[in-house]
Amino acid sequence: MLPFLAILVIAASFLSVFLVWKRFELLIAGQAAAASAIVVGIVSMSCPMFQWIWAYLGVVSFGLLTVSIVRYCLTREGQPNHAGLSSYIATLEVQFCIPIRVIDTQRIRAFAHRRAAYLSVGLLERLDKDEVTAVVAHEAYHVKHSPSKLVSSLAALSSLTFVPYNDEHLADQYAADIAGKDTLARALRKLEIAGGEQRIEDLVTSG
Amino acid sequence: MVKLERISLRNEGLKKFFSPNEVRILGLLWEKERVTSGQIQKQCGDLSLACIAGTLDRLVKSGFVNRTLDASESRVRYLYAPTCTQQELGTKISEQVVDCLVDTFGTAVVSSIGRFRR
Ligand SMILES: [Zn+2]
Numbered sequence: 001m002l003p004f005l006a007i008l009v010i011a012a013s014f015l016s017v018f019l020v021w022k023r024f025e026l027l028i029a030g031q032a033a034a035a036s037a038i039v040v041g042i043v044s045m046s047c048p049m050f051q052w053i054w055a056y057l058g059v060v061s062f063g064l065l066t067v068s069i070v071r072y073c074l075t076r077e078g079q080p081n082h083a084g085l086s087s088y089i090a091t092l093e094v095q096f097c098i099p100i101r102v103i104d105t106q107r108i109r110a111f112a113h114r115r116a117a118y119l120s121v122g123l124l125e126r127l128d129k130d131e132v133t134a135v136v137a138h139e140a141y142h143v144k145h146s147p148s149k150l151v152s153s154l155a156a157l158s159s160l161t162f163v164p165y166n167d168e169h170l171a172d173q174y175a176a177d178i179a180g181k182d183t184l185a186r187a188l189r190k191l192e193i194a195g196g197e198q199r200i201e202d203l204v205t206s207g
Numbered sequence: 208m209v210k211l212e213r214i215s216l217r218n219e220g221l222k223k224f225f226s227p228n229e230v231r232i233l234g235l236l237w238e239k240e241r242v243t244s245g246q247i248q249k250q251c252g253d254l255s256l257a258c259i260a261g262t263l264d265r266l267v268k269s270g271f272v273n274r275t276l277d278a279s280e281s282r283v284r285y286l287y288a289p290t291c292t293q294q295e296l297g298t299k300i301s302e303q304v305v306d307c308l309v310d311t312f313g314t315a316v317v318s319s320i321g322r323f324r325r
Pocket of ligand 1: 138142168171
């Protein structure tokens with residue numbers, strides 16, 4: 001009885017991680033953990049030595065469950081909570097494997113911050129789906145290629161100043177590969193950002 | 208709440224209490240409820256989208272306008288509506304201004320307003 005309850009808790013904790021972060025790698029890790037838990041469970045029926053593994057898995061899954069509940073409570077607030085919107089966003093989150101947050105403003109805004117992409121409602125309203133994809137691809141590049149805090153602080157310590165001068169250009173290239181140059185150029189025009197025209201020009205003249 | 212420091216008595220009409228763009232947008236919202244920013248832009252062709260978006264954000268933040276999210280699979284947009292009628296706004300602002308005057312001038316204000324009673 002107990003092993004089955006434990007498997008249930010472990011499965012629930014990894015499922016909650018997936019629902020909150022929508023991260024496939026965590027989901028796969030969860031599947032592996034659950035599978036190994038089942039194996040350990042079967043073995044431990046005859047051998048009580050394995051019980052410390054149960055304890056370990058129990059602590060890990062309880063921790064994961066708690067963290068995802070806390071994170072869910074923190075992020076729920078301030079986000080427009082609407083079924084239609086979340087399905088619109090969820091598709092993009094899965095496509096680019098990054099969390100996307102929606103900001104409550106009519107202004108057209110997009111940026112990457114702390115491993116997530118932020119899009120405003122105004123942007124979702126004014127850009128068509130292909131243009132939104134181009135913007136998310138650009139921000140996803142930033143999320144995936146921004147150096148971690150540890151790396152950047154180590155770089156600062158060793159005074160190897162890391163200047164991401166090329167980052168905007170590379171992120172644009174990546175977005176153009178996915179959504180097409182024209183689509184990205186249209187999205188950049190709608191964003192009305194500083195240096196947008198230069199970026200469109202770079203895009204057209206490159207490759 | 209109208210910010211008292213923003214009141215300019217020299218201006219005409221509601222521009223005493225709101226910016227010209229705020230007055231235009233409020234006027235549109237009173238005419239027709241549940242308006243999108245696109246419809247507002249069509250009516251105010253001379254204003255940039257960024258300017259309209261900023262004004263709408265400000266009106267929502269100050270509580271004069273309410274917006275709801277209208278989202279489906281294929282589109283996302285805000286629908287705007289005023290939180291009070293033009294008349295209710297008049298009452299609100301008058302109360303606020305009279306309170307402020309009474310705080311400053313006391314009974315003199317009461318007798319001055321008494322002039323309007325029939
Ligand atoms: Zn960028």
